Amino acid sequence: MIVETGHFALVMALVVALVQATLPLIGAQRGNEAWMAMARPAAIAQMLFVSVSFGCLTYAYLTSDFSVLNVVNNSHSAKPLIYKISGVWGNHEGSMLLWVLILAVFGAAVAVFGANLPPTLKARVLGVQALVSVGFFLFVLFTSNPFERILPAPPDGHGLNPLLQDPGLAIHPPFLYLGYVGFSIAFSFAIAALIEGRVDAAWARWVRPWTLAAWMFLTAGIGLGSWWAYYELGWGGWWFWDPVENASFLPWLSGTALLHSAVVVEKRDTLKGWTVFLAIVTFSLSLLGAFLVRSGVLTSVHAFATDPARGVFILVLLLIVIGGSFALFAWRGPSLKASGLFLPVSREGSLLLNNLLLTTAAAVVLLGTLYPLFLDAIGGGKVSVGAPFFNAVFVPLMVPLLVAMAIGPLLPWKRGDLVAIFWRVQLVLGLTGAAVFLTWVFAADGPMFALLGMGLAAWLAVGTLFEIGERTRLFRASMAESGRRLRRVSRAAWGMTAAHFGVAVLVAGITASSAWTVESIQTMRPGETVQIAGYDFTFEGARDTRGPNYEAVTGTFTVTRDERPFTVLRPERRVYPVEGQQTTEAAIRSTFLGDLYAVIGEAEGADGAFVTRLYFNPLVPWIWAGLVIMCIGGVVSLSDRRHRVGAPSRRHRAQAVESPAAA
């Protein structure tokens, strides 16, 4: 019964979404307030119905109800509880249900916390949001129904893909979807604004927190995925420019651009059409990502078996969304008039440069990702575009971006003076030079790009701190005065500072790990020692171990440095008998300067020898730290009061306080 309830609730959610997608939009057009008012209860009802549906599927997983095909295919009674739960979205059908759930939750959040939105705008935003929902409900119900029964019910399930039985990947999809789907709000606001023919500062104030929340979740989601690939796949790498990775990176790039251009709309009432355009592009790229991942049209190391019929459905959905929204943009876009003027060298100018560089970067990544599809379609043969292309194209675009990132926040609005800035940042330049020199002294064997990368990281880090120093007139006014100014710095500004500083840490980590990774693959007999980056790895042998639902071979490496014991690493090679699949569990010991990373491979011969792969990955922990700092920046900025209140209406303030948490 529970399963049928879940299915029925999903159908009900579709019906409610259909109402929500029509009446409020028509009502807003005709000025019918009763119809417009339908949006709010409908959005909440839709969210409740999908929640019930999702709850029912979760229940089927928790109770191991093997009369449900989806549970049979992706679960097993012997699986640990956490993976029974994460198994709900560890497969196509369940993950699409999570997708529509998040879509409905975001819609309901706008309905509840958007009490002070103008009624027509609110009706239109929720209407557009429901239109998107309808498309995905149809997709789930017609091509990917998670509630399908199987008769007779088998005694046990096939189990969940062991690679997915991992804490990092258990929470990766929800974060990623919160990001992807979060951009649907910016999209709905953009479409609603086009229908209204009006984009103003208030509109931007409404869009910014949603975009920021989505951006933050997407950053966390991509970071979690990358972290997972790093420790679970045992390749020692964390980013492969794989189509599936690019699919999540594309909306991140344009979403980051959107985040910055919305600031200009809010503060300076210009770049309106461009911001609306970016909002449409960002959500379109999210959908494109979903299509690339779900359809399996591209060869990916992260791909899962796919069904072409589903790909076609998403492609149609994608074409409707992109076609419809761009047609609307072409028709209504020119009516968005800007009032704020500015010179190329100004805060606006630097934000525009940021936008140009980020969207150009998104364009080339998109080109590289889709090129194989395009070439195949015109019969040009089957190709793959690998990391060399992306590195050659993407990195040069990031260099000016990072240079500008430190200067942009120092520029005043409207018009700035680059020469004056240059004189002000001498300190930053000096410290950057020192960082480059130190890199050159201590890591003389590194490639040239490493000096550039470390220099840029230092430039951005010091420049970001310098900006806070300038803001508080540190060392120029009295300490008391600086302290007072420091307390007055808004949370949004702190958020920006943290996020930019996080990028600097990230860039340092990426540069160092690309430049100075030490890798060694060899066969090791028990007692043999290999030296890597000053650490001696001694292989002590391997033995058979058991986990809750797997058997493993666990190798032991004792690591010493200068004859003193440093750590013990225990990499595993697991076999999951239910799924008949192997996984590699790398053993990692992080230090401030890098990761010691060990992987154990196949046994070789009978004398206990194993193929082993050992790495020293310099500054990789900085990559994760940088991403965490960026997300913290997002949280801090979201907690700014100005982000919580859409319009200066005191009555709703208490309510709106909760909105970031719900987002």
Added chain:
Amino acid sequence: MKPKRRRLTFVLIGLALLGAAAALALSAFEESIVFFYSPSEVREKTVGEERRIRVGGLVEEGSIERAEGGLVRFRITDMAEVVPVVYTGILPDLFREGQGVVAEGRLTNGVFRADEVLARHDENYMPPEVADALKKSGQWQHMERALQESGQMAGETAP
């Protein structure tokens, strides 16, 4: 500057950026596009040693040999032709005889020296190129049945 000229400046900057990106992209494409070959195509066409290529098909049954130092030899087949492969390192977790595989590297004297064997996360996943290669060699019907039996066909089991 007048607003018109100002806008022109931005447009010009934008165009210059796009141009630079396109130039970068085109020059990078030359070197970093990796063509995919099926074992039959490797035999038919002459593939230069200097070019990196991808070869995909099935890992031939009984062809995996392990040697000292993590060196692995195996053969990739499309059921019509085979290509011998040499690879050093730890193979991906889902590398198995009779299953689809894509390897990247260079062809020297008829032996494919792979420096990368692409992993997958799902044993039911078949890279699209491999499926096409098998279709082209006319062995797909035969393979389809075998794959379905082993549950390896796309769509056969829900991902």
